[in-house]
Amino acid sequence: MRHIPFFRWVLAAGIALFAWSVGLFAMGSDPAFTASRQIDLAVVDEKADGTCRVQWEDPYAGKTREGPYHCDARRSDLLKAPQYTDSRGYGWETGFMFTEGPDRGDLYDVEAPSQGDLSTADTLLLWAVPLVLIGLIGGNIRAVPRVLGVQAKLVRRATRLAEAAGWAAEDYARAVTAVRDAGHDGALDAQSDPELVRSLWVLRETGPETRRTAEEARVLADRLRPLLEEAAPAAGLRNRLRAGPAARSAAEAAVTDLRHVLDDADRQGLQERFTQASTDLLRGQDTAWSSLAARADFERNPDAYRRLLVSLAPPEPVTWTALRRRRRQRRAEESAAQR
Template identity: 55%
Template sequence: MLTLGFVLFAGAVGLYAAGPDSPEVRQIDLTVLDEEPDGACRVRWSDPYQGLAREASYQCDPGRSDLLKAPSPGSGGYGWETGFMLTEGPERGNLEDLATGQGLGRADVFLLFGTLLIAVGLVGGNLRALPRILGVQSRLIRRATELSEAAKAAAEDYGRAVAEVEEAGRHEVLPNDADSSTGSGLVTALWVLREAGPQARETAALGRKLTGRFHGLLDDAAPATGLRSMLQAGPAARLDAARAVAELRLLLDDAERNGLRERFAQTSVDLLRGQDTDQAALSAASDFALDPIAYRHLLAQLTLPTIHPGTPLSA
């Protein structure tokens, strides 16, 4: 519709450009001999091309001042008006009758319909794009991305802590007494996991599961991240994006109810306590001296595949 409108508009411009030019005119004074209330009058003017005074019917402006209008017939005197005289062509010297309207030409019809089609096309196109604009959910996708990153970080931090225990276990065994535990890398690595608590393992498992679910959904929801991407996406991609956005909204609502964002962040903080090696080693030695059996039990647990991808979301 827009294309057809622009074609008609261009055609009107072409017809106007190729059409005959309007004759030149100049403004002159007219003597009003008599005048009707509706403005119909008879005027006299000087024709310089024929060298004589001419008279003709004319449509005067009925709204002009009464001082400029011709007096009543028989009362004597004249009125005054201005008009336009043709200055070229075979009709030069004649008055241009502004009251005589011409019918719509082809150029006028093209211009009228072209403008109408352009307006309808613009409005219709915007209305058609409205559902795509409403489908943009950049804030929701940003929240989902942040939650996915927090879940991934918690799972990776826990996996790193477990890997440190396994690495230390290849080179040493747990000490038999508290005195020999100072400086033990294995004791320090186990202490980090003890400080994080048993819930860190569950949070890490949940983080891995959520990361996997978010990965596919965020890929499908990518067109909904902005107006430009939504307008460029095809119907199938927009449908997938709408479905993915709906699932992401449910996951985010569930995460907020269970405080998952805070759980992931706290788990990551707890698992980073071992970065201060000296302080962590002293704290680990003191804790090992209080309960060495707990350390042996934790080490035994870590030898079992306790983290499963199928951990329920509500865990």
């Protein structure tokens, strides 16, 4: 089932309405300001909280009008009666008068409780705020089950175990391949290829336990690879949030299997064994000392080397084809020696 980002669209709608409201305010499209002009007011009476009664000139009615208003109580005392120099003893304030519509000539009182209907910008803002809150809170709540229960640390442990297993299996396979690629039929003598002897020495030094460890490593690596692929959404926060419900469900099941595999591996010490096997197999690679040690060990016990070679690279059956191939190889070697 494909994930539908419902709360993301709700958040986007809220942000769009908020931007629209801000744009209307910035362009001054509020009717209260586009259809009004600033005028002087004579403050007839004023309370400490700013409630006052004012007079103003109404050019549309052609007379002086008087009515309630909310003055700025924090303005300077020099603008209030009796300090203000007005022959009538009134104070001074400024305000806005409507110049259009049915309220033409009336004052626009910003703080009046019953000023009329909300402006377009105010209405958009009232819709935008709850939409933004719903989008943010709902989206985070919905993301909780996608974040909880996944264990990136466990996936990283399983990845390291899979890498150690893969390296152990590959290192052992490389050592065996080096023996088989030497092209011998099972006979070893004093003139044997030094590379073949050194490869056999490496396998003898690591012992039969390494072969069993390498086999376990190969089996475990083959088991871990598909589990790690399914558990990929649990490997990081970004992957968790991008994955759909089906992928998250598969990841949870894969994480459960990985946990069992890691528990078994910890009990058996597999990762340490894999690391040690790789270290032992690579210890004697491409060094003069390992070649000398291999030759000395071969001279002390050549039969053990022959048995190991036969077990790793059994001689091919003697057939006319094999005999002809050996004769051609011998002639080629003799020709090369004569040159």
